[in-house]
Amino acid sequence: MTTPVPTSPTAHHGSFTARLLPPGHHPAHDATAQDATGHGSTEQNGTAQGGTEQGGTGQDATAQDGTGKSGSGQSDSGLIWDDPRWLRFTARTDLHETHCLQVLEGDRPVALATLLLTHKPGGLLFYDAPRLAGTPSPMAEPDLLDGAEREQWDHLTASLPLPEDRAGHYPSLALATFGNHHGVAHTHGRSPQQRRSVMAALPALLQQIADQLGCRSTALLYVGEPEADAVDAAATRAGYHATLLGADAVHELRADDWEQYVAGLSSRRRRGLRKEVTAYENSGFHTVATTGPEALDDTVIALQVAHRAKYGLPGGHERVRRDFDALREEIGESCVVLGAAREDRVLGFALYLRAGDALFLRTVGFAPEASGCYLALTYHESARWALENGIRRIHYGLATYEAKFQRGCELHPRWGWFAFNGSDAEAFHEVLTLQSRSIERRLEHVGSPATPVPSRTLPPSSTVYGAAR
DSSP states (O other): OOOOOTTSOEEEETTEEEEEOOTTOOGGGOTTOOOTTOTTOOOOOOOBOOOOOTTOOOOOOBOSSTTOBOTTSSBOSSOSTTOHHHHHHHTTOSSSEEEEEEEEETTEEEEEEEEEEEOSSOSOGGGOHHHHTTOOBTTBOGGGSOHHHHHHHHHHHHHSOOGGGOGGGOSEEEEOBTTTBOOOEEOTTOOHHHHHHHHHHHHHHHHHHHHHTTOSEEEEEEEOTTTHHHHHHHHHHTTOEEEEEEEEEEEEOOSSSHHHHHHTSOHHHHHHHHHHHHHHHHTTOEEEEEESGGGSOHHHHHHHHHHHHHTTOSOOHHHHHHHHHHHHHHHGGGEEEEEEEETTEEEEEEEEEEETTEEEEEEEEEOGGGTTOHHIIIIIIHHHHHHHTTOOEEEEESSOHHHHHHTTOEEEEEEEEEEEOSTTHHHHHHHHHHHHHHHHHHHHHHTOOOOOOGGGGSOGGGSOOSOOO
16 A cells, blocks of 8 residues: 655545545555555456446446446446546646545444646636636636626626636646546445545545645535535535536436447437438448557547647647557557548547446547538547447536537536635636636526525525635
């Protein structure tokens, strides 16, 4: 088991203690370690996982131990985010400083969490708390606010520093892991109630660690059911502010094969599927599947670079190659690339990570010549391949909710809690209230409203603003 250095920050709350491990120190890095969650352990327990998945389902999934690791070190629970190979991959990012937080109850390790420390503006948007607040994006849609709300949004965002000028709110600490998941992995054998008790302790533990690191803002991101209510109560008491970040789209595949799947659709969805697949095929496209490390080749890298440039995302060839090299080296055995090919040339791709009987969409990329292929490849062709290869569900992540919901995905809300330490903390929290309202409205419009966490139903005077420092 990895032992933190004596100077590592330590926090206490009730019966729980949390220790921050230095950058690069993670039990998952030692394949023989018997760490807090069974990473590297060969012990098999048969306990149901029950934690929320990436943007996830909130459902139990039978695992070999409480974090889904078998003796191979891979996740067999249908969770990619607690796989030690995934944790090694996320530790290689160069945009955030990645730490592991080890949580103990008494003297027994009970959980691991990934913390992302951002020292200055410029981190990945979805994990950079000061940038997330008030930045129009898939997690803030001010156009969905009514007139008075939009006027308030414009006033508040004008009064706050621009996202790139919010240096006074850094360093910033977020509990999350890349992939829009909270990233908490629990020790094997823990009951659902015991796991919820750990989650409820995390807001206070995280706040103490943030104070010791000199952080000016803190966030706990991408939590869903069954833990969200417990986290909300604890986070509200500690001064955090709840915000609906979005919803993970999960496509449950309940058919045994493609023909049965198509036959089971409503007539409207069946017509839509046939229209999109026929257009794909009539354009000369067919789907090719490549699995394993060799799936991440130069063609896929080039398409990803072009995709990021088209949408103004940070990237460039060297950064994309570093990202894909890390994926290949750390978790390449789980990679699945479905390519849209025409005349033996791949013009679009969807990259998935496989964990047990689940696929998790990592990224996509399409050349201009592949315009119109996205829907057919990402939803229909992916479902066809999945059914032929023992997959029972596909996780698509956040955003583009209408397209996902119309094609059969269930939407599972994901919440975040934010705390800002500064004179403009209340303004940030008011912006986050409007931000949450806009995403709540988006899901209502789609037809899959989110049940609010308790603090989102309280009058403003009942909400504690500013973290208790």
